[in-house]
Amino acid sequence: xxxxxVRGRVAPAWRSxxxxxxxxxxxxAVAKATGVDADRVDREWEATGxxxxxxxWAVEHAAQRTLxxxxxxxxxxxxxxxxxxxxxxxxxRDRRVDAVAGLVSDADPEEARYVVRTAxxxxxxxxxxxxxxxxxxxxxxxxxxxxxxxxxxxxxxxxDRAHQVTNDFPLVATxxxxxxxxxxxxxxxDLFRPVKSMLAEKAEGLDDGLDSVAPxxxxxxxxxxxxxxxxxxxVDGDDVRVFTRRLEDVTEQFPDVVAAVREAxxxxxxxxxxxxxxxxxDTERPVVxxxxxxxxxxxxxxxxxxxxxxxxxxxxxxxxxxxxSLLDAPLRDRLDRLDGLLDPEPMALERATHRSLADCDxxxxxxxxxxxxxxxxxxxxxxxxxxxxLDATHQPGRRVGAMMKVKPTMEPLDLVVPRAQYSEGRRxxxxxxxxxxxxxxxxxxxxxxxxxxxxxxxxxxxEITDRLEALVVDRDGRLLDLQPELVLEIEYEEIQASTxxxxxxxxxxxxxxxxxEDLAPEDADTVERVGELFEGQ
Ligand code: AMP
Numbered sequence: 001x002x003x004x005x006v007r008g009r010v011a012p013a014w015r016s017x018x019x020x021x022x023x024x025x026x027x028x029a030v031a032k033a034t035g036v037d038a039d040r041v042d043r044e045w046e047a048t049g050x051x052x053x054x055x056x057w058a059v060e061h062a063a064q065r066t067l068x069x070x071x072x073x074x075x076x077x078x079x080x081x082x083x084x085x086x087x088x089x090x091x092x093r094d095r096r097v098d099a100v101a102g103l104v105s106d107a108d109p110e111e112a113r114y115v116v117r118t119a120x121x122x123x124x125x126x127x128x129x130x131x132x133x134x135x136x137x138x139x140x141x142x143x144x145x146x147x148x149x150x151x152x153x154x155x156x157x158x159x160d161r162a163h164q165v166t167n168d169f170p171l172v173a174t175x176x177x178x179x180x181x182x183x184x185x186x187x188x189x190d191l192f193r194p195v196k197s198m199l200a201e202k203a204e205g206l207d208d209g210l211d212s213v214a215p216x217x218x219x220x221x222x223x224x225x226x227x228x229x230x231x232x233x234x235v236d237g238d239d240v241r242v243f244t245r246r247l248e249d250v251t252e253q254f255p256d257v258v259a260a261v262r263e264a265x266x267x268x269x270x271x272x273x274x275x276x277x278x279x280x281x282d283t284e285r286p287v288v289x290x291x292x293x294x295x296x297x298x299x300x301x302x303x304x305x306x307x308x309x310x311x312x313x314x315x316x317x318x319x320x321x322x323x324x325s326l327l328d329a330p331l332r333d334r335l336d337r338l339d340g341l342l343d344p345e346p347m348a349l350e351r352a353t354h355r356s357l358a359d360c361d362x363x364x365x366x367x368x369x370x371x372x373x374x375x376x377x378x379x380x381x382x383x384x385x386x387x388x389x390l391d392a393t394h395q396p397g398r399r400v401g402a403m404m405k406v407k408p409t410m411e412p413l414d415l416v417v418p419r420a421q422y423s424e425g426r427r428x429x430x431x432x433x434x435x436x437x438x439x440x441x442x443x444x445x446x447x448x449x450x451x452x453x454x455x456x457x458x459x460x461x462x463e464i465t466d467r468l469e470a471l472v473v474d475r476d477g478r479l480l481d482l483q484p485e486l487v488l489e490i491e492y493e494e495i496q497a498s499t500x501x502x503x504x505x506x507x508x509x510x511x512x513x514x515x516x517e518d519l520a521p522e523d524a525d526t527v528e529r530v531g532e533l534f535e536g537q
Contacts, residue, residue, distance in 0.1 A: 001078040003132050003169040008123030010081045012168050014194050014247040019084040020096055021119045023051055029100035030055045030116065035063030052117035056109040069106045072115070077103060081119055132169055133159050140176040155181060162187045164196040164397030165327070167247055189325045191269055192234050194243040196397030198273075198317075200386060203404040205494055205508075206370045210363070213404045214389040217357040217366035221331070221390050222373045224353040225405055226314050227289050227383040228277035229296055233313070235261055236269040244296065253295055256306045257313055260348035267341040273317035274352070278309040285457050286381045314352040315342075316386075319394060331402075332390040353377070356390070374406065378511050379454045383407050408491040408509055410533065413438070413525045414516050417486045418446045420468050422478040427458075431465045431480070436490060436510060438503060438527045446484040447527050448501040450492070455512030464488075464515070484521050489513040495534040503527050505534055 011017040031038040036058040045054035117123035141155035162184040175183040203209030230245035278292030318338035360366040384407025392402030415436040423432030437446035474481035498506035
């Protein structure tokens, strides 16, 4: 109890426990408990900006004192607050007022401050998960057994692991107290209790990623890196719950995902890990995350929004199936299990696009394959790629080197388009190959630093083509010389030294972000700036 109360909660984040305590309910309870007029409580609340402070003030200035007050204990506060969530139906609001008033009337001013903040879910006393973890280790796994501070790293790691898997400090504390490290080791993944997400380390590029993620490319899996929301899906027959990376239950917000899971998952029970991405039904391209995040926050009109921005969950891990935990199984086995439990594979639930490097004969070939896979991922409108070690276990809550991300993360550049070429294939009517130039203020010239071919939607490309055709100075077949007018914001992975372009630099994997309507060509980034970024990377 104490371990959740110190963090201002009465239940873990994933257990959506609504205490039903609003500010107006609380001010009524404070007024009732203290006999202080509700308007007077309001004034204090306004002055301090905190109903907890107002409650402390009211207790101090109480017009009435309870004759027989029962001291507040941790158990009483915890049980009373938890019970609030169970009140239902007519009269439940009054019962809540009475319950909170009961606590406040037995509280001293300081206690009232914290009880009220906790009831409202506003309490923050700066105690992080790490502090609670260390405290549990110190209290129950103290090697010296005398309350001295002899806690081994292994003991702290055992508490940490148990918490990353269960996200339930009371459970972890009880196991540590009653059964020590062995007890903690038995705490595993359980249905409808989300596990913390395993996170990726950032690679400096494909080369670095390939070298770092696994001893040899033969055990590397490439996957598209999607720009959406991390989603953990728990399934038990028709019971499906969806959790975010912050362990919030968002099942209600994703009726389309729940329906797809019910239709396609063949296992009796399982826990799946993936990324939910929003799509624009007209262009069939992913929408930017800001747009998709409306679905996570939305509480009303959920079905309409699901039609407007349908979600696709790209699955990339399976943490448990039919009662068996797979956390300690290698990724290749977990993915085999994942493949075995989707039938049919509906649109809204797919395996993440992937490519194993096991068939590459040399490292050079592996790098080639990775480069074209990366370009495809960016082309499809995704964020980059993931490199994963197929032999690695799943480590909840850890940022691990067995999973590395590569994405164009350098500071974007604003660059001018001095030349453009028509694309080949489907987009052959459009100017899809754009030369990019930085500004040289000394000569008032534009100097090329690379060539862009990806990152735009069809609609954006059509607009870019229209804009550029109005700027043509000269034509050489499908290649156009342009007045350097249009400024584009460009992301890229890195800057290389190169003899290909007059600047001496070349952007690797440049990607269109947006047209900078607000910039004149002279406002574009300078060659000097490109040089500085090159030196600094
Ligand atoms: P970042 O947020 O940049 O640290 O990248 C890690 C996040 O990328 C994960 O938490 C996922 O939400 C997301 N992600 C997208 N695609 C994948 C994938 N194929 N495998 C793992 N994580 C992915």
